[in-house]
Amino acid sequence: xxxxxxxxxxxxxxxxxxxxxxxxxxxxxxxxxxxxxxxxxxxxxxxxxxxxxxxxxxxxxxxxxxxxxxxxxxxxxxxxxxxxxxxxxxxxxxxxxxxxxxxxx
Amino acid sequence: xxxxxxxxxxxxxxxxxxxxxxxxxxxxxxxxxxxxxxxxxxxxxxxxxxxxxxxxxxxxxxxxxxxxxxxxxxxxxxxxxxxxxxxxxxxxxxxxxxxxxxxxxxxxxxxxxxxxxxxxxx
Numbered sequence: 520x521x522x523x524x525x526x527x528x529x530x531x532x533x534x535x536x537x538x539x540x541x542x543x544x545x546x547x548x549x550x551x552x553x554x555x556x557x558x559x560x561x562x563x564x565x566x567x568x569x570x571x572x573x574x575x576x577x578x579x580x581x582x583x584x585x586x587x588x589x590x591x592x593x594x595x596x597x598x599x600x601x602x603x604x605x606x607x608x609x610x611x612x613x614x615x616x617x618x619x620x621x622x623x624x
Numbered sequence: 625x626x627x628x629x630x631x632x633x634x635x636x637x638x639x640x641x642x643x644x645x646x647x648x649x650x651x652x653x654x655x656x657x658x659x660x661x662x663x664x665x666x667x668x669x670x671x672x673x674x675x676x677x678x679x680x681x682x683x684x685x686x687x688x689x690x691x692x693x694x695x696x697x698x699x700x701x702x703x704x705x706x707x708x709x710x711x712x713x714x715x716x717x718x719x720x721x722x723x724x725x726x727x728x729x730x731x732x733x734x735x736x737x738x739x740x741x742x743x744x745x746x
Contacts, residue, residue: 520686553732555669562719562736563661563669574734606669610731613683615659617669 521545521609525618532623538594540621542607545588551611552590554583557620558603566605567592597623626650626735628720633740640710644740646703646720654678654698657729660705662716663739670716673705676729683729688714710744717741 522545532538542552550570555563565574567583570590580595594601607618632644644660659674672685673694682694693706703720718740721733 551731555733557669562738563733564736565724565732565734568724568730568732568734608669608671608732613671613674613729613731614685615671615674615731617671620668 520614521548521611521616523607523609523616523618525605525607525621527621528619529622529624532597534597534599536597538597538601538623540592540605540607540623542585542590542592542618543588544590544609544611547587548609548611550586551609552583552585553608553610554581554592555606555608556601556603557606563606568610626722628722628735628737630718630720630737630740633718633742635743635745636710637746638711638744641706641708642710642742644705644707644718644720644742646737648701648703648720648722651722651735652726653701655726657723657725657727658694658696658703659721659723659729659731659733660694660703661719661721661733661736662714662742663719664713664716667716671731674723674729674731675703677727681729707742710742712744714742715744 552570554567557563627649720737722735724732724734
C-alpha cells in the first residue's frame with residue numbers, strides 16, 4: 520500500500536497568512552493526489568484533485584502543486600472559515616490512502 | 625443537488641454483523657463509482673472500499689478485506705456495506721462517497737454523505 524505523510528501535523532496561523540501544507544507519498548503517484556478540508560462535525564469537502572485542479576466552487580485562494588512523491592497545498596490570505604483539518608489522499612492505486620491530516624488552528 | 629444519505633449504523637457487539645445503506649439522489653447513480661470511507665472518533669480518514677459503476681471492479685483496504693463486502697443496486701440508487709465479524713477497531717463514522725469521475729473509479733470523492741455511526745462494543 521502507498522503511505523501518505525503530511526507535514527506539519529498541526530499548524531498555527533492567523534487570518535491573512537499564507538499557509539503551506541506538504542504531503543509526501545511513499546512511491547511515485549504521478550499527479551493522482553487530492554486535498555480535502557474537514558471542519559468539526561462535518562463531512563470532508565474536496566478542494567483540489569489531480570494535484571492542482573481546483574474543484575468547482577472552491578475559492579481561488581486554494582491551490583495545489585506537485586507531482587511524483589511531493590505535493591503542496593497553499594492557502595493564500597487565510598480566512599476565518601479556513602481553520603479546519605486538511606487531508607491529502609492518493610488516488611493512484613487502491614487502497615486510496617489518506618495522509619494523517621493537518622490541523623490548521 | 626447531489627445527496628447521499630447513509631443509514632444502518634448502530635451499537636453492535638464484537639463478532640456480530642451489520643449492513644449499512646446509502647441512498648443517492650441528484651445525479652445518475654449508475655454512472656459513477658462509489659466508495660465507503662470511515663473515521664474513528666478523533667482520528668483521520670480511512671478509505672475502506674470502492675465499487676465501479678457496474679460492480680465490475682471492487683477493492684478493499686486490508687483492514688476490512690474478507691470481513692466487509694461492498695455492493696450496489698443501481699435500480700434503487702443504493703450502495704451497501706455488509707460488515708461481518710465486527711471488531712472494536714471498526715468503531716467509526718462511515719461515509720458514503722461519490723467518485724468524481726464517471727464510469728471508472730478515480731478514487732477521488734467529490735460528494736460525501738453525513739455519515740452513519742457504528743459502535744462495536746460489548
